[in-house]
Amino acid sequence: MSDARKPAWRRVLLRLTLGLGFLGALALTGGFLAFVTAIERAERPPTGRADAIVVMTGGSQRIGDAIDLLASGHGRRLLISGVNERTSRDEIARLNPNQQHWIDCCIDLDYRARNTIGNAIETRRWMRRHRFGSIAVVTSNYHMPRTLVELHHALDEDETVIPYPVVSDGFDISRWWADPAAARLVGAEYLKFLVAWLRTKVESDPEQSHFAVLVGRRKPVKMVAEHLMRETN
Structure with a gap:
């Protein structure tokens, strides 16, 4: 040339x-x-009734809304997934004083999940332990798309997921462009959603996910993966 x-x-x-x-x-x-x-x-209440309810931790409003769903008959039992190891059942009861009956009888606490992948794994184990075929899932509206990707990847096609997005007070996603903090939050969640969507296309089972190790929080990442993979209920 x-x-x-x-x-x-x-x-x-x-x-x-x-x-x-x-x-x-x-x-x-x-x-x-x-x-x-x-x-x-997606910001609308769920229609119909599920066998059970799962709420992803990350805000007291989510847990309160999930207990209200349980009390109103949207499910027979509630799993709170990703509970901080320092948070006790008594602490949850203190924050929701009018729901003591439901907290005592019908709520299970998951201390193992450390991320959304872990939430999906623990939800699958819990559903199959109790033989639930459908769940209403409660989490923040901006977190719901990624949560649904992880749950649909973990569950079988005949296991139904009904989304119940929670809108945090003071968070207006329709005006994200006018709020730098909201724009950063939604932008970061969009990128996480893309990564989760791509990962689920190449991983066959979240129980074997090496990515769960990398995104573990609050504990050494190796311990997070071991906690997720040790039990096979």
């Missing part, structure tokens, strides 16, 4: 790279807008 033709090839390569980068950015932006729209549309 002559020296005169080299700059032309470089220009073509540069334009191709820029074009692919532009298309990638456009796809990410369009996906993000669709992600936000899906969260907004």
Whole structure:
């Protein structure tokens, strides 16, 4: 190739790279807008009744709403997944003083899950231990898409998941563009959702997930994976 033709090839390569980068950015932006729209549309109470209810920890409002669902007959039993090891049943009762009966009779606490993958694993174990075929899942609205990806990956096709998204006080996703904190939160959750979606396409079983080790929180990541994989109920 002559020296005169080299700059032309470089220009073509540069334009191709820029074009692919532009298309990638456009796809990410369009996906993000669709992600936000899906969260907004999902902000409604569940219809119908499930066998049981699962709530992912991360805010007292989630747990309170889940106990209210249990009390109103949306399920026979409630799993609170991802409970901090320092949080006792008495502490939950103190924060929900009008629900003592339900806390005593019909609520199970999961201390093992350390992330959304762990939540899905522990939910599957709990459902099959009690022979539940359907669950209502309670978590924050922005966290719901990733939670559903993990649950659908862990559960069989005949096991039904009914989403119940919780809208945190003061969080208006429809105005994310006007609130830098909300924009960062939703943007980070969108990227986590993409990673979870891609991971579930290549992993056959979350029980064997090496990614669960990498994203473990509050404890050494190796211990998190061992806690998730040790028991096979």
